[in-house]
């Protein structure tokens with residue numbers, strides 16, 4: 197039976213360390229501050245934004261919220277971002293996704309100053325990451341690395357297989373694992389013989405967005421299985437991409453959903469906000 201990696205404990209451990217770090221920065225007159233922009237009334241986004249504020253409160257990071265109406269235009273949003281880019285009191289800016297369909301998402305994300313881009317979504321920051329010279333690290337993939345580190349799971353030299361090639365998880369996850377000297381394979385919807393590849397993984401990361409996608413026969417005995425999925429099953433309950441019950445019998449370590457990778461994403465956002473404040 198696999199050891200369950202407890203993301204909440206690892207989150208609390210990291211947030212406590214950051215709380216001390218923020219207090220020390222405050223002594224030097226540095227006050228990390230995160231500005232969060234939310235557009236419209238998406239209920240899931242509201243929950244995420246509230247959780248981000250709660251993490252700021254726990255660590256002593258100042259949080260500001262900018263809630264804009266659903267009908268906001270791209271230009272109006274860009275105007276706010278320009279204002280926050282120029283505001284010396286703001287260390288990091290995050291624009292909660294998804295944005296309403298009338299807004300040009302790429303234009304918005306590229307307008308956030310790379311030095312305040314705590315989501316690490318800006319092309320400049322992704323480019324830096326790809327050459328191993330990142331200022332910020334992408335929050336969810338870095339959260340996965342922290343889980344592995346906390347559990348003492350070696351990544352160097354290991355065969356890591358990632359299912360999913362999104363810009364937010366799959367691709368940056370591959371870059372971080374490569375930087376940590378893993379041998380990395382990225383699989384996706386057009387991959388042939390997927391199970392054959394996933395069965396070779398020492399560390400398998402699922403970021404597909406399909407409930408129970410990873411079955412036990414796709415996993416090697418003793419593999420580490422990291423589930424990045426956040427889905428609703430037929431009963432509307434939160435679930436990941438991995439058939440947890442069956443895969444846990446075969447894996448050496450596994451992350452649950454909820455309570456695995458999820459809590460680490462916001463934790464790494466706090467880390468990036470502190471980095472931004474130190475660099476400003």
Ligand code: GUN
Nearest residue numbers: 290291292293294315335
């Ligand atoms: N929506 C869901 N996850 C995220 C995230 O990590 N960052 C932002 N900005 N929006 C999101």
